[in-house]
Amino acid sequence: MIVYALGTLVVAVISLGIWWHDRSNKASALLGFACVAGIVGAxxxxxxxxxxxxLSTGLGFPIAFVGIGLFWSAFxxxxxxxxxxxxVFAGALLSLAIYPLSLFQDSTVFRAVIAAMVFGVYNGLAAWEVYRGGLREPLPSRPLACAINLGHALLWLARIPFALFVAPPVDAQEHYAAWFVTLSLLSALSNMFGMFSVAMLAKDRSERRYKIAAETDALxxxxxxxxxxxxxxxxxxxxxxxxxxxxCDLDYFKQVNDTDGHLAGDRVLxxxxxxxxxxxxxxAAVARFGGEEFACLLPGARLxxxxxxxxAFRQAVERQAIPFEGRTLSVTVSIGxxxxxxxxxxxxxLLASADTMLYLAKAEGRNCVRAMQLPAALAASAGRGGASDQAGAVAGRTLNSRPA
Known part of the structure; x- marks a missing residue:
């Protein structure tokens, strides 16, 4: 319990410090208060x-059970x-309900079984929270965090058969059974790993968000x-x-910004x-290149x-009504x-050639698609010349052959 209390104190200070600087971080707050309750109960x-x-058991058990309930809720x-x-408070309420029973007050085996069940169930629920969170937001540390909490649950539940069939955790002379000492030390270490698993998940989430911010268009x-x-x-x-x-390039997009404002332009985009x-x-790989220009690569697609x-996409854009502040906006798109x-x-x-087709679509009235097939010989010799020169050569041939 000393090992548990000291290790948990470190996590409590870190978690509550994070919450103090960022009051919106509910997970850190719940984890910090879970640690405090766990320390007091221990x-x-x-x-x-x-x-x-x-005081030691009648109040210590419910406080410790509140701690493990808050730990689950942090995930x-x-x-x-x-x-x-x-x-969260179900374990504490159960402990208070059975406190008057003589079996609870007289039997260390019964109390050990109750504690093992409550801690085992809550740690199992924590593992489940980590797992189902991974279905929506896969993070590299989720499998490890899930395994840590599941392992911690199994360590607690393993006390039940030992207490019932091997030996009481504590005898009449207050001597601890060897199995109880071993599982208690393992549980204390596992509990600290379980608490640090929240920090692992938070670190992975921060890295993932930075990566998304670096790779995606904010709007x-x-x-x-x-x-x-x-x-x-x-x-x-x-x-x-x-x-x-x-x-793709939106037609006359500047007029939307100039006439209806930049908020309207953002809604259109x-x-x-x-x-x-x-x-x-x-x-398909889809991106916003900047402004009103977008690009898309279709693997496996022929002309x-x-x-x-x-x-089909051009027609969908043309049909789309965009509601904005009580009125409707509409736009069209040219595609190369x-x-x-x-x-x-x-x-x-490929980009230079598609750009050439886009300029052609703009020149021929907008709201249309112009397409071309790269000649095989040109693609094969692409490494021997600049892309813009070769795209210009392709454009010349395409213009002469009246592209669709």
Missing amino acids: ILHGLRLVLPFW AAFDNRRPNYLM TGLDNRRSFIAKTEEMLARPAEAAAMLV VTFAELLRRHMPEN EQARAVAD VAVKGEGRAPLDL
Whole structure:
């Protein structure tokens, strides 16, 4: 209990310090108060030869059970779920309810079984909270945190068969059974690991959020240009697969900002991004390049398929009514498409070619799709010339052949 109390004190100071500087961090607050309750309960029960029974056990048990209930609720709060405070105090209420029973007051075996059940169940619930939180937000440390709390639950539940069938945890002379000493030390260490598992999860979440912030566009939630380039270069590294690059640009978007304001422009961009997510295939890489320009790579798409996807999306944008402050906004989009067949083609060539098709769509009246197929010979020789020069050569051929 001394080992447990000292280790828990460290976690309590750290957790409450974090909460003191960030009052919105409910998980740290719950963990800190769980540690405080655990320390008080452990000290009271540890002084049972000095303190009266009603204080050491009658009050020590409920306080310790409140601590483990708060510990479980900290994991729920970490995943933004509202803790069930009735369940948090259920173990303490059970302890107070059975306190008057002579079996509780006279039998160390009965008290050991009750404590093992309460701590085992709450630690099992903590493991469950970690697991189901991982279904929504997978973090690298979740499997370890789940295993730690599940292992801690099993250590507590293992006391039940030992107490019932091997030996009482404490005999009449206040001598501890060897199994009780061993499991108590293991539980104390496991409990500290369980508390630090919250810190592990918090660290992983912070890293994940920094990574998301670095790779996504803050307004639309789509990938930004840097993240898009990294993903698409990896996709294009598979030369045996065709791929299509779509570059989209909202028509007359500046007029929306100038006439209706930048908030209206933001609403248009967010709605456009949602439409883009909804209409592009699941395996597509989609990004906002900046301003009103968006890009999308369709792995495996050939010319006709890419053109059909782009035109269906164009029509969806044209039909979309965007409510804003009591009125309705509408926009259209021009799309340039460049498709490579089987074989290698660098990303900058695909982007430059799709950009050329986008400029052509703008020049021919906007709200349309213009598409081209990269000649196989040009893609094969892409490493021997600049992307802009080769895109210009492709554009010249495409203009002469009147692209769709």
